[in-house]
């Protein structure tokens with residue numbers, strides 16, 4: 001089963017995708033993590049991607065598409081994947097469809113985690129990551145036990161440059177502009193489900209599982 005989560009930066013996609021991948025034994029592929037890892041490894045694609053991310057701009061398709069597809073083709077992805085942060089554009093959605101088709105796979109469900117703009121601004125501006133493993137914290141919703149330190153590994157917390165100020169606002173504008181077409185694409189294929197992402201992490205998790213279970217029981221009957 002291949003699932004994708006569509007949601008704005010700050011919608012909680014990463015957290016939810018991680019939980020889903022554990023519950024369903026699917027591989028979690030987050031485009032943001034791929035960019036970050038490629039940057040840490042100092043690969044050419046990674047360095048290029050970083051320059052866009054820091055400005056709050058969308059990483060171009062010619063960098064993003066090959067990076068994600070390569071991971072979908074790996075043996076660890078054979079049971080299925082939960083895609084998070086990809087596809088962001090119609091071109092990416094079409095390229096993904098083509099590549100999955102080549103592997104005789106397809107996106108089974110595209111789930112839109114819908115969160116209001118006001119809520120997103122509030123969530124993003126308080127978000128921090130740990131330097132060692134990118135664990136996510138929030139000054140208000142999920143504060144660390146010790147200030148500025150990760151609960152899990154003790155590494156220092158930092159704010160991503162694109163989570164603050166003008167870069168963050170630009171990121172949201174780009175997101176809303178691009179996503180309409182992606183949502184339409186999956187709606188036309190009757191694969192789109194919408195979940196209210198303004199709720200708590202657990203509530204959202206339950207709603208996501210309801211949608212997935214509903215899909216699976218329909219498939220079993222078909």
Ligand SMILES: [Zn+2]
Nearest residue numbers: 130135150153
């Ligand atoms: Zn950590």
